[in-house]
Amino acid sequence: QAVPHRCCGTIDDAMTAASRTPVRLVVGAAIVDDLERPTRLLSARRTEPSALAGGWELPGGKVDEGESPLSALHREVLEELGVRIRLGVHVPGPLPGSTWPLGDRYEMLVWLAEVVEGDPQPIEDHDELRWLELDDLRAVGWLPADLPIVETLEAMLAGP
């Protein structure tokens, strides 16, 4: 018989939660033109999978097994956009661990970043990049999961 606990439901609830497939960690870069004085944010239009194609997102991707989130972020940005970046602050999300929810299967850690080498090009996973003025961040159709992150960035990056 399930024993209810005053804080967190029944033991069955806890067992169910523990047995859920663990979420996969994704990392994303909110690339601005200048970390010290940001005026623009880089958005990227996805080409796949078909369910997400055409949606705009922060570049990034899955952390591989045995890889640190920061290494994964530098690798993904280099693979996808062909640039090296310098990281700024972490953009805290609402979930435990400061991650952002991406559907049921993924959670994303996000950092501010700026390009230190190269000129971003849509090399892999995207077919178009666009620099958005900070007062016009909704000019593209963001993926639903990225929209709350963009709203947070809007507030974080707003000038004095």
Ligand code: C5P
């Ligand atoms: O880019 P990648 O396919 O490795 O990302 C894994 C999943 O994370 C995607 O299928 C997508 O659902 C989600 N994602 C997202 N927004 C991002 C990056 C990834 O919704 N900025």
